Amino acid sequence: MKWNKAILRIALIVSFLAVNALLLFGISSVWSYLNTGADRSSRLHVSVEQEPSYTPEVIWDTTLVEGRPIEKETLAKIELDYLNGWYVKNNALATSDPHGLADYFTDSARTKIFDLLTFNKNNGNTFEQTSLSHYPQLKFYSADGTQIMFVDQQVRLFRKSILDNTPIFEETRTANYKVIMLLEDGFWRVRHFIETFDDATTHSNTTAIEKINTDDIAGINGLNYYPKNSPWDTFGKKYNADSIDVDFKIIKRMGLNTIRIFIPYEDFGRARVDAVKLENVRSLLDRANDNNLKVIVTLFDFYGNYEVADWSLNHRHAKTIVTALKNHEALLAWDLKNEPDLDFDSRGKETVLAWLKELRIQIRNWDTEHPITIGWSSTEAAVHLAEEVDFVSFHYYRKLDEFLEAYESLELAVPAQKSIVLQEYGISSYGGFWNGYQGSEEKQALYYETMQPLLKQRNIPFLFWTLYDFKEVPTSVVGRLPWRKTPQQYYGCLNMDGLEKKSFQVLSKQ
Amino acid sequence: MKPLLYILCFMLLLGCMEENEEKIEQRFTVKLLSAPEVSQVGDALEFKFALEGNQTPMLLLENSTGPILFRPEVISGKATYRIEGKYTRRSGQYRWQLIANTERMLSGSFQLEPKKAPNKIETYFGPRSIRAGGTDYSMLVIMPTDVYDNPLSEGTQIEIVKQLDDKTSVAPAVLKDGFAWQLLYGEEKAGRMLVGASVNGIASKELTSIISPSNATDFTIVYERVHEFADGNQVISFKTDPITDRFGNVVSDGTLVNFIVTNTKGMRLQTSGTTLAGVATGRMLHPDEADQWAIEAFVTGEAKSQSISVSFVSSVADFDVIFSEDNRQMNIGPVIGFMDTLVPDGLQIQLDLYADSGILLETKTTNTQFGKGQFILEEGFFPNGTYKLKIQLAGLEKEFNRNLSSNEVE
Numbered sequence: 001m002k003w004n005k006a007i008l009r010i011a012l013i014v015s016f017l018a019v020n021a022l023l024l025f026g027i028s029s030v031w032s033y034l035n036t037g038a039d040r041s042s043r044l045h046v047s048v049e050q051e052p053s054y055t056p057e058v059i060w061d062t063t064l065v066e067g068r069p070i071e072k073e074t075l076a077k078i079e080l081d082y083l084n085g086w087y088v089k090n091n092a093l094a095t096s097d098p099h100g101l102a103d104y105f106t107d108s109a110r111t112k113i114f115d116l117l118t119f120n121k122n123n124g125n126t127f128e129q130t131s132l133s134h135y136p137q138l139k140f141y142s143a144d145g146t147q148i149m150f151v152d153q154q155v156r157l158f159r160k161s162i163l164d165n166t167p168i169f170e171e172t173r174t175a176n177y178k179v180i181m182l183l184e185d186g187f188w189r190v191r192h193f194i195e196t197f198d199d200a201t202t203h204s205n206t207t208a209i210e211k212i213n214t215d216d217i218a219g220i221n222g223l224n225y226y227p228k229n230s231p232w233d234t235f236g237k238k239y240n241a242d243s244i245d246v247d248f249k250i251i252k253r254m255g256l257n258t259i260r261i262f263i264p265y266e267d268f269g270r271a272r273v274d275a276v277k278l279e280n281v282r283s284l285l286d287r288a289n290d291n292n293l294k295v296i297v298t299l300f301d302f303y304g305n306y307e308v309a310d311w312s313l314n315h316r317h318a319k320t321i322v323t324a325l326k327n328h329e330a331l332l333a334w335d336l337k338n339e340p341d342l343d344f345d346s347r348g349k350e351t352v353l354a355w356l357k358e359l360r361i362q363i364r365n366w367d368t369e370h371p372i373t374i375g376w377s378s379t380e381a382a383v384h385l386a387e388e389v390d391f392v393s394f395h396y397y398r399k400l401d402e403f404l405e406a407y408e409s410l411e412l413a414v415p416a417q418k419s420i421v422l423q424e425y426g427i428s429s430y431g432g433f434w435n436g437y438q439g440s441e442e443k444q445a446l447y448y449e450t451m452q453p454l455l456k457q458r459n460i461p462f463l464f465w466t467l468y469d470f471k472e473v474p475t476s477v478v479g480r481l482p483w484r485k486t487p488q489q490y491y492g493c494l495n496m497d498g499l500e501k502k503s504f505q506v507l508s509k510q
Numbered sequence: 511m512k513p514l515l516y517i518l519c520f521m522l523l524l525g526c527m528e529e530n531e532e533k534i535e536q537r538f539t540v541k542l543l544s545a546p547e548v549s550q551v552g553d554a555l556e557f558k559f560a561l562e563g564n565q566t567p568m569l570l571l572e573n574s575t576g577p578i579l580f581r582p583e584v585i586s587g588k589a590t591y592r593i594e595g596k597y598t599r600r601s602g603q604y605r606w607q608l609i610a611n612t613e614r615m616l617s618g619s620f621q622l623e624p625k626k627a628p629n630k631i632e633t634y635f636g637p638r639s640i641r642a643g644g645t646d647y648s649m650l651v652i653m654p655t656d657v658y659d660n661p662l663s664e665g666t667q668i669e670i671v672k673q674l675d676d677k678t679s680v681a682p683a684v685l686k687d688g689f690a691w692q693l694l695y696g697e698e699k700a701g702r703m704l705v706g707a708s709v710n711g712i713a714s715k716e717l718t719s720i721i722s723p724s725n726a727t728d729f730t731i732v733y734e735r736v737h738e739f740a741d742g743n744q745v746i747s748f749k750t751d752p753i754t755d756r757f758g759n760v761v762s763d764g765t766l767v768n769f770i771v772t773n774t775k776g777m778r779l780q781t782s783g784t785t786l787a788g789v790a791t792g793r794m795l796h797p798d799e800a801d802q803w804a805i806e807a808f809v810t811g812e813a814k815s816q817s818i819s820v821s822f823v824s825s826v827a828d829f830d831v832i833f834s835e836d837n838r839q840m841n842i843g844p845v846i847g848f849m850d851t852l853v854p855d856g857l858q859i860q861l862d863l864y865a866d867s868g869i870l871l872e873t874k875t876t877n878t879q880f881g882k883g884q885f886i887l888e889e890g891f892f893p894n895g896t897y898k899l900k901i902q903l904a905g906l907e908k909e910f911n912r913n914l915s916s917n918e919v920e
Contacts, residue, residue, distance in 0.1 A: 067649065067691060093576055108659050113573045113599065119597065125579040139687060143649035144636025149687055161570055161609070163579060168568060169609045177574065178687055180635075180653065180661075191653070192661050192688050195574040195603040197621070350612070 001460060005085045052307075054087040055271045055316040056156075057133040067141045067149035070148075075138075078148060078181065081188035086131055089113065090309070094128045096121035104183060116442060128308040129159035132315060132358070135178075141378070146183040151176060151196070154366060158358060160308055160351075170354050180310030210368045216294060216332060217391045217419040220461035223251065224424055228498060230468040232477055234261060235268075235280040244284055247290040247467060253510040258332060259288065260296040260423065260463050263321060271316040278324055285330040294332035296423075296463070297325065301338055302476060306347050306355040314355075315362050324366040333371045334363055335423075337396065340374060341381035360388055375423050377408040386414040395424035400450055407460065419461065425451065426465035429501060432488035434483040439490070445502035452506060464507065468492040513660065538563030540615040543588070551601050551658055555593040559608065559616070562587065563632055567610035573600045583826030593895055598622060601660035624663055628792035631714040639720045642700045642759050647693040648719040654709045661688030666709060670694075674721075675705040683707075696721040698760040721771045723759035726813040731769070731805065733818065735796070739825035741847060741905065745856040746803055748781070752788030760788035765809060767792065772804045797872065798857060799905030800824040826853060827905040837912040838889065842901065844881035852881030856906060859883040864898035871897075886915060 058079055062070055085104035092098050096117050101110045120126065133156045140149040153176050161169040180192040213308040230238035242435040251259060259283065268277050280342065281297075288295050299318055323332055336359055340352050360372055371390030376382040382394035392414050410420060429444035429445060431437045448464070455462050478484045489496075543558035557569060561584065569580040569591045576598055582589035598604075601624040607617040630651040630881035640646040650670060654662045666685040671678065671691055683690040694705055700723045704881045707714045735746040748769045753761045767790035771779040792807070801822045808814040825848045830840045840861075847853040857878040871892075875885045883903075892914055899910045 089576070092642060103707055112659070115596065116576050116578060117577055123579065123581070125577075129577075140689070142634065142636065142651050142691065143647070143693070144634075144638075147634055147651050149689060153688075159577065161568075161577065161579060163568060167612070168579075169570065169607070169612055169614070171607075171614070180688055194601065194688065196660070197603060284909075297767065320651050505871075 027097050045434070052271050052313070054083050054090075054130075054312055056083065056131045056312040057084075057131075057315070057319070058083070059135050060219055061135065065138050065141055068143050068145075069139060070141045074141075074145065078188045081179065082136075082179070082190070090131075092117055092128050093120070094126055094127060094309070103187055104189055106184065106191045109190050109193065115350045123312050124164040124206050126165075127159055127164045128162065129157060131306050131313045132156040132158060132312060132362070147179070147180065148182075148188070149180045150176050153372075158308060158354070160354075167348070167350065172352060172358060181290070210364065212371050212390050213369055214371045214390055214419060217421065218260045218331075218459065220421055220463065222256045222296075222463045223294075223467055224294075224463055224465045225251070225259040225261055225467060226470070228468040228496070230492075231468070231472070232262070232264075232474050233267070234284070235263070235277040239283075241283050241287060245287045248287055248293055251467065252291045252292060254504075256291070258294045258296065259462060260298060260335065262298045262301040262338065263336045264301040265299075265314075265317060267302070268317065268321070272376065273314040273317060273320040278321065281321075281325065281327065285325065285328045288327070289330040293330065294375075295330050296335055297321075297331065298335035298338050300336065300359075303337070304343050304347065306343065306351050311358065312357070312360065318359060318363060319366055320368045322363055326370060331370055331489040333373055333391070334367070335373050335375045335393065336363070338362060339377035339383070355387060356385060360385070373421070373423075379406040382410055382420075385414040386418065391419040391420070391421055392452065393421045393423035395421060397425060397427075400447060401453065403451070404458075407458070422455065422460050422462040424463060424465045426491050428487035428490045429469075429486040429503070432486065434486045439480045439487065441502040444493075448503050448506040464493075465491050466493075468494050468498070469496045469501075471496055519532035538565045538610060540567060540610070542616055545606075545618055546620070547747075548620045548622070549598075550600050551624060551656070551660060552595045555596045555598055557591040557593075557606065558568050559589045559591075560587060561589050561813045565610045565808070567608050567615055570607045570609055572605045573598075574602045575600055599658040601656075601658075603661075614721075624691045625658070626663075627655045627656065628657050628666075628709040629657040630659075630710045631707055631709060631712060632716060633714040635705060635717040635719065637719070639722060639723045640696045640703075642696055642698055642721050642757055643724045644695055644697050646721075647695045648703065648705075649691060649693055649704055650707065650717070651689055651691045652685075652707045652709075653689045654685065654688060654707075654712070655731055660707070660853075661685075662700060662709065669708050671706045675701060698725075698757040698759075700755075700757075722835075724755035724757060724783040725755050726753045726761045726809040727763060728813045729753045729807070729815050731807045733805065733820055735820075737848075738821070738823055740799050740801060740822035741825040741854060742796055742863045743890060743905075744796045746791050746796060746820065748794070748807065750785070750788075750790045750807060753785060753790070753809065753813070754788060761785055761809075763787070765790070767807050768808055769807045770792075770807060770918070773797070776803045777830075778904055785819070797822055798825075803822070824905050826906060828859075829870045829903055829906065829908075831901055831908060831910070833910075833912060838887045838892075838914055840885050840901075841897070842883040842885075842903065843876055843878065845903065853878055855879050859885075861885045861904040862900040862902075863887070863892070864900070866896045866898070868898070889914075889916065 009480065060075060077505060081104060085457055088100035088104055092101055092113065101113055133154065134152050136150045136152045138150045155175050155177060157175060158172045176196050178194045178196050179190060179401055181188045182191045226232060227234055227244060230236060263281065268274050285295055313390050337453055342355060343352050357402045363372055373389050373391050373393040374385060375393045375395065377395050379394050382392050385394055394410060414420065427444050427447040429439050429441045431439040465509060470489050473485050473488045478488050492499050495501050495505050516708045529920050540732040541560040543560050545557055566582060566584065567589065571578050571580060571593065580591045580593060582591050601622050603619060603621055605619045605873055608615040631778045635648055652668055654666065656662060662685055664686060666811040668682055668683040668685060668690050670681045672694055672878055675697055681692065683867065691803050694703060696703060700721050703719045703721055704716055706716050730750050730751050730807055733746055733748050735828065750767055753765065755761060765785040766782060767785060768780060768782045769792035771794065781792040781794050783792040803820045804817050805820065806817045826845055829843060829845045842859055845857065855878060859876050860876045861880065865871050874885055894915050895912060896913045899907045899912060
């Protein structure tokens with residue numbers, strides 16, 4: 001009885017304490033929740049740095065402005081609001097949702113868009129479109145700075161027409177628009193937007209004469225290059241010009257003359273290219289030049305979206321890189337994308353091809369000298385856009401004895417005068433649990449012993465995969481599965497310690 | 511082996527199917543029967559095509575606002591696309607494309623002119639406040655639109671009406687790029703400018719611009735005071751004459767005028783006033799000792815006045831100082847002012863206390879109350895001995911050499 005009483009007493013006290021503790025804990029967490037919220041630095045919204053979402057090329061001509069001269073700051077604001085207007089309108093056409101239109105179109109201008117959206121929505125029509133370049137010529141800026149008129153010339157538009165969720169048509173075209181904008185509540189809003197005929201006032205953007213130099217393509221002997229310690233992240237924090245110089249000396253000693261490097265899209269900051277990384281690319285090109293090596297630069301690595309809404313960002317990214325590097329001695333060619341055909345299934349073949357086609361046109365505009373190619377993953381895929389590229393590139397990881405056949409069929413399928421480059425090939429020397437103890441250094445050497453004479457005999461330019469074995473392979477390359485990941489580590493002709501594997505001698509024999 | 515065979519068969523089948531489809535594609539042809547004549551905005555359009563093959567092409571029509579897809583009505587190989595007037599309300603360039611199998615089969619373009627008749631005139635006028643003189647201007651921007659909110663066509667005549675200074679004038683303007691603009695200058699006279707525009711009898715609303723006077727020109731000032739005595743009590747006021755700009759317009763009410771006073775010691779005093787009907791008034795307290803002031807007024811950055819001078823004479827002729835026996839207490843006054851009355855309360859009295867050696871020990875101040883003032887020098891602060899005492903009041907000065915001693919009564 002006494003025991004029971006004691007237990008009861010203890011239980012009561014403990015539960016009383018527990019309830020109190022819980023209450024206190026509850027009140028204190030409510031209290032601390034109410035005291036969190038905006039911290040001081042975010043109070044003024046100064047720290048919010050928006051990533052640009054729409055970045056077509058815009059070049060203003062303000063030489064013939066009536067009314068009053070324009071201020072730089074105003075023009076920047078007008079450009080921002082005008083492009084935002086395009087962005088929300090593109091969005092509205094793609095989703096039939098008029099969200100945001102009210103900010104960038106005046107009352108009477110947006111009712112016209114609403115009518116159009118309603119019709120298209122009721123009929124299941126949507127349009128994915130983006131503008132890629134604008135050459136607006138400012139014609140009028142009012143004395144009180146609240147009205148503006150310009151002719152947006154040579155607007156390059158890409159549009160995908162979609163009917164009941166099925167793409168039915170894609171086109172690229174140019175148009176000229178007369179635009180009147182008004183300053184209302186701090187926004188420059190479109191008042192009138194009228195397409196006009198291409199008349200005499202068009203932007204005189206004469207394309208420079210192309211003098212593409214493809215002489216060196218046929219003589220490519222090289223490899224795909226990643227540094228030993230930072231594979232798939234050549235230009236990141238681990239970038240080390242000295243160790244790259246050492247690697248290049250080895251490559252040169254092997255008798256090779258070309259390397260292929262990769263520029264990851266996301267890592268390089270998308271539309272706003274990371275200046276440090278870009279400087280690292282330049283430094284790598286400098287080292288290559290010192291060692292008499294030429295470089296094929298592969299753009300858009302690890303990019304896989306291709307969405308129309310992304311295009312203008314893609315082009316900003318590409319333009320920054322292309323214009324920064326195009327005058328470099330060591331640059332040999334641009335590779336638009338590594339193995340884009342692998343995205344055909346997930347993103348749609350037409351979408352990917354349209355993306356590549358437009359990107360090629362843009363890069364050709366910015367760089368009229370260096371040849372452009374696309375690193376297709378197979379001989380079958382390499383026939384795509386063969387007319388457009390300056391030389392054809394393909395990768396080959398299949399059986400050796402089928403190589404010539406595949407190559408010959410590709411040779412027939414592409415224009416005769418175009419060089420065909422075997423841009424990636426090789427075999428893993430991994431022999432372990434994950435591939436049933438199949439591979440070995442000897443087998444790798446044997447592979448190259450068969451392949452190299454074949455390439456030499458046919459004069460096929462080549463870039464093998466790769467210089468080093470890697471300690472780590474990022475999951476984004478081949479996924480997580482160990483039977484895919486592990487062999488990927490052993491494609492090199494130098495092992496993880498930098499020592500020569502058997503294949504090294506074979507590849508150095510050239 | 512069997513499954514392989516199946517797969518092979520299946521592949522073959524797939525291959526065949528694709529080929530079949532391609533054949534259909536190739537057989538499909540379209541012929542344009544009638545494209546619409548170039549008509550007016552807001553009119554319905556009709557496209558007719560003869561189809562050969564088993565496809566339903568779509569018509570992609572694009573105007574300035576954006577693209578629209580139209581489905582046909584197919585009757586015995588003839589496709590008709592009816593486009594309601596609703597979708598042709600925009601003026602400008604139209605492009606049409608006939609699409610089948612992701613290919614452009616046919617295409618064309620036409621242009622629609624806006625309606626001739628104006629429906630509404632939008633006017634924008636600014637800046638709404640300009641300065642007189644005939645060189646400053648407001649800008650009128652005119653955007654007339656038709657019934658579908660399209661800007662009227664190039665070259666449309668516009669009349670701009672301007673009313674200024676009881677005179678009404680009409681000036682023509684011509685529409686270009688969807689709008690017209692004109693600079694409307696003010697005149698030498700300040701006032702209001704009323705403007706408006708009309709196209710083909712349709713009028714805009716009336717707009718106003720205020721023409722404010724131009725910069726002030728140099729002006730003169732005068733002063734007013736009740737007497738010339740430096741009693742530190744009365745107020746002297748400075749007044750400008752009506753300030754005008756160079757065209758004779760009285761400057762805007764509220765124009766700030768600064769009055770700068772320089773006294774004989776070279777010190778500057780400042781007061782200011784804002785204009786009402788061109789006249790600004792500044793006020794300042796009389797000095798409490800005889801002084802000579804030089805006064806100048808400025809409309810900063812624009813105009814200034816001549817310099818005038820005002821002199822003040824001392825309001826007190828003399829004053830008495832009565833010392834206590836131990837010389838530690840001195841009573842000043844009663845001080846008599848210029849009207850033989852007690853001076854106003856608050857007149858400052860200053861005592862400078864010097865040691866015998868001539869070093870200034872302390873300065874004490876007090877104010878008159880009922881014409882009197884008093885200083886007490888405590889023994890704890892000032893030991894017994896000889897001091898020089900200098901008393902100043904309304905610019906007058908008296909000096910004493912006194913021996914401060916202990917109070918003998920205690």
